[in-house]
Each structure stands twice: as structure tokens, then as C-alpha cells.
């Protein structure tokens with residue numbers, strides 16, 4: 001046993017589908033130390049590494065004018081199983097820098113397939129989404145983070161379901177629908193989906209086909225250009241039995257906020273599951289804001305001149321530091337959410353990057369993993 | 371005594387220094403804004419090159435019983451180790467590539483192929499050395515606790531071995547770097563407990579074990595009957611890398627004109643003066659593209675000390691602008707040939723084996739260390755500097771240093787000028 005452990009040790013922390021592979025990886029790493037054999041192998045094929053999840057773009061299909069589905073072949077160690085409704089982190093190198101965003105998986109898992117799919121809507125101020133929709137070239141190598149999120153159907157699947165989606169909020173739900181369909185499950189589903197016009201409805205054909213052939217699936221399109229926005233207050237009228245249904249909602253913040261307060265009012269908050277996309281920014285000015293320390297569970301309001309390092313120390317958190325002037329990188333922490341600003345250059349950093357706390361301050365709000 | 375008053379030494383007014391700082395900040399911003407695909411490609415290629423050389427070297431050494439294979443394998447492996455140490459390890463751990471947001475090429479995750487654990491190195495090098503650069507008593511890189519490289523370090527009897535220690539340090543450089551974190555000096559003075567030192571040693575031990583096992587056990591074992599020649603090749607490659615990194619680092623820090631500073635200077639320092647200390651404290655050597663690459667661009671030690679976390683491939687370009695600033699503010703830009711810079715460093719090391727009493731110059735006015743007093747003890751040096759109203763040219767430190775060469779030393783000692791100074 002000790003021997004096995006010893007063999008795996010250099011590869012501990014590497015996610016392998018078959019744990020035995022890590023014995024081999026660990027043994028080889030004795031000769032490649034401080035690297036892993038993967039560091040050499042991925043030069044031959046970029047997907048031959050499990051040190052980090054990687055993928056390669058193998059397909060790109062436009063769904064509507066501003067959305068596209070990107071199919072990705074996954075590399076070693078990427079989990080084959082995930083739940084419909086979960087999202088995946090995608091890292092794409094643009095202008096030398098890796099940019100990360102999370103997108104709902106629109107594919108459903110299957111052990112045989114080595115590909116996953118995401119459906120992306122071009123967001124006018126998002127470089128990455130526009131790049132993914134318009135121009136990502138086949139064979140582009142990307143980075144992946146393992147699927148995550150608890151916006152998914154439970155087991156067993158409830159008998160009565162309500163889906164409320166708007167725009168690209170359909171993406172996690174289409175995965176749920178596909179999965180129900182493929183497993184032959186037929187719960188009673190009421191689905192309210194809103195989009196400006198029919199042309200903007202992603203997966204329109206697929207949903208309409210489903211509505212035809214899946215008996216319990218009742219699709220109601222709310223085309224807002226002609227019919228106005230979904231008014232949560234009219235839920236009683238649209239879905240009289242909404243209280244009996246387990247509800248999954250995904251869409252813009254305003255819709256989700258309204259849903260939440262409606263359910264809270266009815267004392268049914270635990271029946272509602274929501275998924276929020278990109279937390280909308282309130283402040284681009286970098287005039288300070290709220291800092292949250294995820295691990296310590298503390299938070300503070302700071303001005304735009306206080307560094308994150310100082311604010312953590314003021315709260316009594318043991319923050320790593322060295323030079324306190326931006327040269328030693330001892331203070332680097334992952335930015336778990338929100339935005340920070342580099343005090344030396346004014347550059348803004350966002351979720352998914354590692355930042356130097358000694359020369360950064362919050363820009364609006366941010367969460368640090370400490 | 372090393373520099374206590376950097377303004378006076380640099381012959382600059384407070385406003386000048388402020389302006390110089392702003393210009394250097396602007397360089398940082400320009401470079402940061404222009405980083406992009408080309409830079410990313412550069413580092414990725416350097417990484418690929420290293421991996422290819424390493425694999426090539428190891429394969430050649432499988433046949434190391436044959437002379438040409440031994441030579442080729444050793445050469446490839448040495449090159450690989452040099453690149454890994456300098457252009458990759460040193461620079462990545464400085465955070466020069468953190469901007470790419472690539473978790474595999476990031477200061478927080480990189481581990482290099484030498485005996486020194488990267489966590490410790492980031493402390494002793496990135497933090498202690500780069501923040502307290504050349505402050506005697508604060509920067510452990512001023513002599514690494516075993517060499518006497520400035521007259522400001524008190525002479526002890528064992529310093530007579532200075533040139534020998536220098537040779538040993540060069541030979542076992544990676545081991546010296548690994549032990550650096552123990553901070554012998556602090557242990558000696560009691561600022562650090564043995565307990566802490568043992569803790570550090572444990573971490574070093576783990577890393578050393580892995581490194582030594584790879585080069586001196588596993589690869590020889592894999593070579594079977596060729597184990598002896600493989601062992602020799604691995605050791606040679608490590609020595610070659612050691613000598614080269616030692617050479618590059620000494621040429622960046624110990625030639626004449628790389629000034630030392632006092633704690634007093636540090637205590638009254640702001641960011642622009644920090645920049646100034648980095649500029650005056652480091653030295654470059656001239657290098658073509660190949661040498662630059664092989665030195666991890668540390669042929670641009672001045673630029674590296676000004677901007678330790680900007681990508682190394684930009685130092686050449688930054689150097690042009692730094693030189694312009696040196697011209698503008700009439701500051702010296704210490705550079706020379708690799709050999710010349712090394713000989714100066716070695717001369718200092720050999721000389722300083724002797725106690726100050728046997729040396730001619732004082733620590734205010736010696737080739738390896740000087741202070742603002744060096745100008746006070748010369749005759750005929752113009753004391754007023756600044757822009758010459760006639761020519762519009764600035765007369766500053768560089769001009770003063772030139773004039774110093776021929777100016778005779780004043781009879782009266784400077785001790786009278788500065789009561790309390792113990793030179």
C-alpha cells in the first residue's frame with residue numbers, strides 16, 4: 001500500500017479517470033521531476049495532459065444570429081459524467097491572455113462520447129463570447145474547468161416541473177430536456193420561454209419537435225416584441241398549479257429577482273432553483289467596494305485606495321505577503337469572483353485570474369479565496 | 371560607508387527624481403499595455419525548446435558509452451538546464467508571465483529543475499533581494515553570507531579565503547542558492563532560530579532528494595551498462611549550468627559601478643528612489659540575441675531590477691528607453707563585455723580577502739562601493755550640478771564620475787566633514 005502511495009505521490013492532485021494511470025504517471029515523474037510526463041506529452045498532442053483539463057474545438061454551429069454551439073473534444077482526465085444543467089469553465093487565449101468564462105453545457109453526458117458542447121450568446125461587451133460565436137477556429141486548443149453547479153434535476157426526477165427561461169437562459173434547461181428525452185422520462189413539464197422574436201429563440205425547432213412528441217411537455221413561447229415581458233405576477237393565471245411544481249429558472253437578473261420574491265411571498269422559496277449568468281456589474285469606476293473573503297467568511301467595504309492585502313489584514317485574516325510593493329508575488333491569490341483593479345496601472349482583472357493583493361483594490365465587488 | 375543619501379549621490383533634485391520615477395512608470399505602463407500574442411508565443415516556444423533539448427539530451431545519453439553521443443548529450447542537457455534555470459524558472463517565478471493568466475506558466479505554480487525549492491527562492495530572491503537590493507545588511511545577495519564583496523562588510527579572519535569561496539560557490543551554485551534561504555548571516559547573529567533553519571532544511575531536503583535521485587540515480591539506472599558515463603554527463607551538465615548562472619549573476623551585481631546602499635538610505639525611500647537604487651545598484655553586460663536568451667535576458671540586469679515582473683523578452687526594448695533616461699538625467703548606465711564585467715567582479719573578490727587597512731581606497735570611494743562623500747573628498751570637482759545654462763546639457767552623476775577619474779584626492783579626510791560616520 002505504501003508503495004502504491006509513494007508511486008502516486010508526484011501525481012497527486014492530477015485528475016485521472018482511471019486512478020491506476022496515476023501510478024504510472026507518478027513513477028515516470030521521478031525521471032521528469034519537477035515536471036510531469038504530461039508536460040512533455042502535450043507538446044506532441046495538446047490533449048495529452050491531465051495536469052489541467054484541456055479541450056480542442058471540433059465543431060461550431062450557428063444557432064441564431066448571435067448564438068452558436070461550440071463542440072469541444074476533451075482531453076485526458078476530463079470527467080465523463082456531469083449533470084444536465086451544470087456549467088463548465090472555458091479558457092481561451094486571446095491576445096496572449098487566457099480569458100475564462102463559464103457556460104452551461106448543452107450536451108448530455110455519455111461515456112462513449114469524448115466531446116462536450118456549450119451554447120454561447122454573443123454578449124455585446126464580452127470579448128470572449130463574441131469570439132466564441134463569431135470566430136473560434138476549429139482545432140483551437142482551450143482550457144477547461146471541471147463541470148460544476150447545482151442547477152440540475154434531482155434524482156428521482158419530480159413529477160411536475162416548471163421551467164422559466166429567457167434568452168440564453170435556455171441553455172442549461174435544454175440540456176435537462178435532452179436528458180429527460182433520451183432517458184425516456186416523461187414528467188409533466190410546463191416551460192415558459194421568452195425571447196424578443198421567433199428568430200431569437202435558440203433551439204426553437206428542437207423544442208417545438210419535443211413539444212409535439214413528448215406528451216407531458218407544454219412549451220409556451222413569450223415573444224416579448226409582440227407579447228410583452230413575462231410578468232411573474234401573472235404566474236397564477238398562466239400556470240395555475242405552479243405551487244405544486246418544482247421550478248428551475250434561468251435568465252436575466254431582473255426576471256430571477258422577480259421570481260425569487262414571488263416564491264418567497266408564497267413561502268415556497270425552496271421550490272425555486274435559479275441560475276444566474278454573469279453577475280451584472282454595478283460599478284466600473286474602481287472606487288472601492290465590497291471585498292469578500294470566501295474561506296474566512298468575512299467581508300469589508302473599502303475605498304479605492306486601500307489594498308486587498310490591507311483590508312484582509314484589518315479583518316484579522318492571515319494574508320500571505322512579502323514585499324508589499326508588487327515585485328515578489330508572494331501575495332498572489334485566486335480571484336473567485338468580481339473585479340479588482342491594479343493600483344499601479346489601473347488595469348482591471350476579473351474572476352478566474354490570480355491577483356496580487358498588495359497592489360490591487362476592489363472595483364465594485366470581489367471575492368477572494370482565502 | 372555606502373550610499374546614505376541617494377539624491378546627493380545621483381546629483382538630482384527631488385523634482386528630478388520625481389520626474390524620473392514618472393518616466394519609469396510610463397515605461398511599465400506602455401509595456402504592460404502592449405503585451406500580447408507575440409510575447410505569449412515567445413515564452414511557449416522557449417518552453418518547447420527546453421523540453422526538446424532535454425529529451426534530446428537524455429536520449430543521446432542512453433548511448434553515452436560512445437564519445438560523440440556523450441558530448442552531444444551533455445551539451446544538449448547543459449543547454450536545457452541553462453534555459454530552464456534562467457529564461458524559464460527565474461523569469462516565470464518573478465511573475466513575468468502571470469499576465470497571461472495561464473495556470474501552467476505562473477509564478478504561483480512553477481517549480482524549477484534545481485535544488486532550491488521555488489517557494490523559498492521566491493522569498494529570498496523576489497522579496498529579500500529585489501526589495502532590499504544592495505542594502506548592506508538587508509540584502510543577503512550582497513556576498514550571500516560567505517563572500518566579502520564590499521568594504522562595508524567588516525573583515526573577519528576567514529575572509530582570506532574569499533577567492534576560494536568564490537570558486538566553490540561558482541561550482542556548486544545551485545546548492546548555494548538552495549542553502550541561501552537558511553540565512554546563515556541571521557543564524558550567526560541570532561535573528562533566526564535553529565529550529566526555523568531545520569524546518570527550512572527539511573523542505574530543501576525533499577527537493578534536493580528528488581533532484582539528485584533523477585540525475586544521479588534514475589537516469590544512470592535507465593542507461594544500464596552506460597550508468598557511469600551517464601552519471602558523469604549529468605554531473606557535468608549541472609556544473610556547466612552552475613558556472614553559467616553564477617557568471618551571469620556576478621556580472622549583474624558585482625562589477626565596478628554597481629553601488630551599495632545603507633539602511634539609512636532605505637528608510638527614507640519612496641518608489642522613485644527605489645527605482646534609482648535599482649538603476650545604480652545593478653550592471654548589464656553586452657550580449658547579442660543568443661547570449662541574451664541564454665542569460666534569461668539578465669544581460670539586462672538593470673532593466674530586470676527596475677521591472678522584475680515585466681516579460682524578459684522586452685528588456686532589450688526597455689533598455690533603449692532606460693538608456694535615454696540615463697542620458698537625459700546624466701546618470702551612468704553600467705555595462706561592459708561579459709569578460710570585462712566578470713574580471714572586475716573577480717578583482718573585487720580577490721582584493722577584499724584583505725582587511726581594509728591593507729586596501730588603498732575607502733568604502734566611500736572604491737571601485738566596488740562608494741558614497742556621496744566620494745565627491746567631497748576630491749579637489750576641483752564642480753559642486754553645482756544641474757542644467758548648464760549655456761549648453762542646455764545636464765551636468766550630473768555621470769559627468770561627475772568622469773571628472774572624478776582625474777581629480778586629485780583632497781588632503782583632509784572626509785571624517786571631519788561628517789562627524790559620526792565610521793568609514
Ligand code: FES
Nearest residue numbers: 322323324329358
Ligand atoms: S507582497 Fe510582494 S507582490 Fe504582493
